Amino acid sequence: MPKKPVLWDHKPSGKLLRTPLNAAFPSAEDVSWILRGIPEFIWLGLLYRDYGFRRTVQIAARVSRAVSTAGDDADSEVAVGASKFDALSDSQFEAMTKRLICDSTLDSVIRALRPMLVIYSGCPFSRLLPCADQTPEDHDFERMAETIAEMTDQRSKLAMCCQAAVVGVAFDSGRIKTVGRLKLSRWTEIEGYPDADGSVEVGAMVRAGVIMLMGCGLVSTPQSEWPFRFWNRGHELSSCSFAE
């Protein structure tokens, strides 16, 4: 069989040879899990490390519902990415906090998020901790560094559970719907990821779903500066390190 030329399936656009995907979706933009995903969902990672998958989903759903009922002009998107909390007014944030006190969720949130609150002053959740001058301790830095490191691999158990929580909260809000046979509707199976049968395939759909939800601005604010503030703070805290 004659060999096909190199890049035979690419579509020429002047001097640019576009991949089939790029040609089919010319206006698609990159969404970086590391640059944006980690800062947005690190709070879910901290919840997961303290409480496990089910309680994390429960807390995240309660927080998101608390935001959606926090006043007449509350954001109609799904408040699960950290940047969504950045956008809340003081009165909306206060209303959300009161709701979390009522359903006994606030203390759990503050306890798990403590490392983030004391290290990243000015983070979207900083209004939860009135005493903003608390000094971070060594274990706070360790907790943050370990959580970020584990979330860096989008396929890690921790990252997958965070992403599944995002999907779960999005379903809970009613803003996304699916049919039962689609793998995205089986997002709860991520609790057994990666060993449970079928969980790896579900995981692939969850990852794709989260990137799509981020890209369309439903679960996070695409132009938010929070991710840059997050990473810049990391640069302030410590210097670069290199593999040997």
Next chain:
Amino acid sequence: MQLCRMSDTETIRRIIELAELFAVDAISEFDASLASWKFDMARNTEFEVIGALLARQTTLAVRIARTPQVWNDHVAPILLRSMADVHITICWALESPEERCPKFVEYGIGQLKLNIEHVKNVGDAGVEPGAISCELPALEDWLEGQKARYFIDVNVGSMSGDGGIHKMAKDCGCKEFYDLHYSPLSGCAHSMWQCIGRLNLTPCTNPLHGWHSVPFVPESYPDLHFLHAAARYFDMTLRRFRQKIGSELLATTAAEKLKKAMQDALSDVE
């Protein structure tokens, strides 16, 4: 001035020592220049592209300084042309970093994708794929780390659009540099006639032979001119960078120190 024509071995030793001092100073100057640029993750691509180009310029200058065997007409121009290319590219990128640095990255990863596809396409053609084939798995890993391959477009034109590096030089006020440095050095880099005709042909003086020229492999001897050229290009690039980011210019740069020290070392010889 060629080192071999100096009879004073002490001076030769001193010059090689000064070249090493320049190398150390150049690295320090690079480190200090980069440290004066306030990092911002929102502009990470600019930091990485311009920073890596500066590191490249420094690496070339340092390697030239530490290798007197390349201070000759045959090898140094190839390396200096690379330095000239880096200088123009950095100046061009600094004019509009937000737009041009991502373009630089996209172009590069597209080129690598094309290289890899060519190697994989060789198969049973019987053509040696070249050095890249040995590094193929590592290169593929690196490429996937940059961007998923099915999203990497390949630009078979020039990175900057029409006009290539000549237009880039004009855009960033480096036209004179292009005309006086880059363009002549390109002749050697591409082994064009104006280079090989002078360097790899020697005239036959036998009157019976019709005054032809004979190809040959010449001996070559280190010439300080090439060390100074490398230092000068390095200096120009770092100055332009510091100027663009609003950083203080150094009281004495590594190149200036080298020039002064060389003048002192050679004053007795001359």
